[in-house]
Amino acid sequence: MFQWSKDHLLLLWLRLAASVCAAILLLVAGFVLLEAFEALRDIGPVRFAADASWHPASEADQGLYNLVPMLSATLFATLGAVLLAGPLGIASALFCQFYAPAWVAQLQRRIIGLLSGIPSVVYGFWGLVVLVPLIRLQAPPGPSLLAGILILAIMIVPTVALIAESSLAAVPEAYLLGANALGISRVGIIFRVAIPAARSGLLTAVILGAGRAIGETMAILMVCGNVVAVPESVFAPVRTLTANIALEMAYAMGDHRSALFVTGVVLLVMVVGLVAVTASFATETTHAESTHG
Amino acid sequence: MRIRGFVAGLAFALLACGGTDQAAIVVTGSSTVAPLMAEIARRFEEQHPGVRVDVQTGGSSRGISDARKGLADVGMVSRAPKDSESDLRWFMVARDGVSLIVDASNSVPGLSKEQVRRIYRREISNWSEVGGPDLPITLVHKAQGRSTLEVFLEYFELEDKEISPDVVVGDNEQGIKTVAGDPRAIGYVSVGTAEYEAGRGTSIRLVPLDGVEASVASVGQGRFPLSRQLNIVTSDEPQGIVAELIQFASSEQVHDLVEAQFFVPVE
Numbered sequence A: 001m002f003q004w005s006k007d008h009l010l011l012l013w014l015r016l017a018a019s020v021c022a023a024i025l026l027l028v029a030g031f032v033l034l035e036a037f038e039a040l041r042d043i044g045p046v047r048f049a050a051d052a053s054w055h056p057a058s059e060a061d062q063g064l065y066n067l068v069p070m071l072s073a074t075l076f077a078t079l080g081a082v083l084l085a086g087p088l089g090i091a092s093a094l095f096c097q098f099y100a101p102a103w104v105a106q107l108q109r110r111i112i113g114l115l116s117g118i119p120s121v122v123y124g125f126w127g128l129v130v131l132v133p134l135i136r137l138q139a140p141p142g143p144s145l146l147a148g149i150l151i152l153a154i155m156i157v158p159t160v161a162l163i164a165e166s167s168l169a170a171v172p173e174a175y176l177l178g179a180n181a182l183g184i185s186r187v188g189i190i191f192r193v194a195i196p197a198a199r200s201g202l203l204t205a206v207i208l209g210a211g212r213a214i215g216e217t218m219a220i221l222m223v224c225g226n227v228v229a230v231p232e233s234v235f236a237p238v239r240t241l242t243a244n245i246a247l248e249m250a251y252a253m254g255d256h257r258s259a260l261f262v263t264g265v266v267l268l269v270m271v272v273g274l275v276a277v278t279a280s281f282a283t284e285t286t287h288a289e290s291t292h293g
Numbered sequence B: 001m002r003i004r005g006f007v008a009g010l011a012f013a014l015l016a017c018g019g020t021d022q023a024a025i026v027v028t029g030s031s032t033v034a035p036l037m038a039e040i041a042r043r044f045e046e047q048h049p050g051v052r053v054d055v056q057t058g059g060s061s062r063g064i065s066d067a068r069k070g071l072a073d074v075g076m077v078s079r080a081p082k083d084s085e086s087d088l089r090w091f092m093v094a095r096d097g098v099s100l101i102v103d104a105s106n107s108v109p110g111l112s113k114e115q116v117r118r119i120y121r122r123e124i125s126n127w128s129e130v131g132g133p134d135l136p137i138t139l140v141h142k143a144q145g146r147s148t149l150e151v152f153l154e155y156f157e158l159e160d161k162e163i164s165p166d167v168v169v170g171d172n173e174q175g176i177k178t179v180a181g182d183p184r185a186i187g188y189v190s191v192g193t194a195e196y197e198a199g200r201g202t203s204i205r206l207v208p209l210d211g212v213e214a215s216v217a218s219v220g221q222g223r224f225p226l227s228r229q230l231n232i233v234t235s236d237e238p239q240g241i242v243a244e245l246i247q248f249a250s251s252e253q254v255h256d257l258v259e260a261q262f263f264v265p266v267e
Helices: A002-042 A068-099 A102-117 A120-138 A145-169 A173-181 A186-197 A199-215 A218-223 A241-251 A254-292 B002-019 B034-047 B060-069 B113-120 B147-155 B172-179 B191-199 B216-220 B240-249 B252-260
Strands: B023-029 B051-057 B074-077 B089-103 B138-142 B167-169 B185-190 B204-207 B227-234
Touching: A002 A254, A068 A102, A068 A145, A068 A186, A068 A199, A068 A241, A068 A254, A102 A145, A120 A145, A120 A218, A120 B172, A145 A199, A145 A218, A173 A186, A186 A199, A199 A254, A218 A241, A218 B172, A241 A254, B023 B034, B023 B060, B023 B240, B034 B051, B034 B089, B034 B240, B034 B252, B060 B074, B060 B227, B074 B240, B089 B147, B089 B172, B089 B191, B089 B216, B089 B240, B089 B252, B113 B138, B138 B147, B138 B172, B147 B185, B147 B227, B167 B172, B172 B185, B172 B191, B185 B191, B191 B204, B191 B216, B227 B240, B240 B252
Parallel strands: B023 B051, B023 B074, B138 B167, B138 B185
Antiparallel strands: B074 B227, B089 B185, B089 B204, B089 B227
C-alpha cells in the first residue's frame, strides 16, 4: 500500500512536470500567434511578401512590411553555415572516433565542449573587432553575410561535432569488427560502414546545427550589418529575421510591434519544419533497422 | 466587463483616498522622456512616502492632449513648444543631443547640415568631397524607432525611406563599435555616449556640425544644432505635490539619472 502510494505520487509529479514542459511551448507559440494576429488582420499575409520594402509604422496603411529580404538572409546565412560547419564537425568526429589516440580524442572533446559553452555575444564581439575588419580589407563596408556565415559556422561546429561523434560511437561494434575481419581498409570502413550506419545521426547533427543557426541573434546582429536587402553577394550586409526582432522590438508600437511577432511566427514555422524533417529521418532509420534486424 | 472594471477601479480609488492620504500623480506622453521620467519618479517616491507617480507612454502628442484635458497631471513632450501650445506651462528636464561620429583617423574638419544631408542621400560618396581622405563613405544608420534616429531625420529633413545605409545598428554602443577603426564610416549616436567613449580612448571623433563642436557642454548650453528639448508640461501653474515633482525633475538631484539615459542635463 505504502509502495503504491509512493509510485502514485511520483507518477503524479512526473505527469505534472511533463505537462508544464509541454504547456510552456504551447503558451509561447499561442502568445506569439495571438500578438501576430493584429498585423495579419490589418496588413494581411500577402503584403509581408509583396510590399516594396520593410519600412514599418504603427499604422498598417502607413508602413511597408516586406519580410522576404530577411527570410532570404536567414536562409542564406544558415545554409552557408551548415555547408561549412557540417563537413568540419563530422570530420572532427571521425578523427576523434577512428584516428585520434584516446588522450587526444578526450582533449578534442573537452575543447569542443568548451566552444559550445561560449556565450554568443562573445562570438559577436570577436566577429565585430576581428572578422569584420578583415573582411573590410577585401570588400568594404565589412559587416556582411559572409561575416554572419563564418560566425554561425564557428558557433554550430560544436553542436554538429558532439552529436555526430555520439552517433558514430553508437555504430554497433560488430559492424566494425566484421568489416575489419574482411580486410577492408580503414577508409573503406569509415565511408562504407560507419557513415552509412550512422547516417541518420549525422543528419540530425547537421539539422540541429541548422536549428541553432536559424535562431542565433546577438552575434548575427553585431556582424551582419542589418541592412534590409536580398544580398547580391556574400559581401553585402543583410538583416536576418532574428536580428529584425531584436533591433526593433524595444521601440515598436501598434502594427509595427505586431509585424515583428509575424517575423517570430515565420521563424517558428522554419524551426517546426526542421524538426519535422529530423523526425522523418528518425522514423525512416527505425524502419530500416527493423527490416535488417 | 468594462463597467465592472470601472466600478472596481472606483472602489479602489475611494479606498485609496479614504485609507491613507496617498496621492497619485499621472504622467503621460513621449516614449523618449518616459524612461527618464520613470527613474525620476522612483527617486521622488522614495523621498515622499505615500506619493505614487504613474508614468505612461503614448507619444508627445498624447502628452500635450492629456495635460490639456486633465487626463494627466503632467505631460511629457520630446520637442520644443509650438506657437499653438503656449496655453501650457513648459519645464525642460534635459536635452537629447546627437553627434555625428567618424573614426579617429578620419581627418574631415567638420560638416555642414547640407553636407550631411547629401552624404546620407549618397549625393556625396567620397570623403575627399568634404575635405577628408580619398575614401568612399560607409553610411552607418540606426534601426527604426530609436529616438536618435528621429532627431537625426528631423534635423536633416530626411525620410527614412530615402536612405540606403551600408550598416544598420541598434544601440549607441553598437554604433560606436561599428564606426571605430573604420576610416570610411560615418555614424551618429547620442552625444553623451560618444563623448564618454572618445574620452576613454575609443577610436572615434565627434564631428563639429555647422561650426559648433559636438559636446555635452555645447548641447547643454543649447548651442549645438542637432539636439532637442525634453520637456514636461502642465495645464496650469502646478500646485502642491505636482509642483514639487516638477521642481525635483529639473533640479541637480536628478542629473545622474539624466546622464544615465545618455541625455544632457540643462544648465
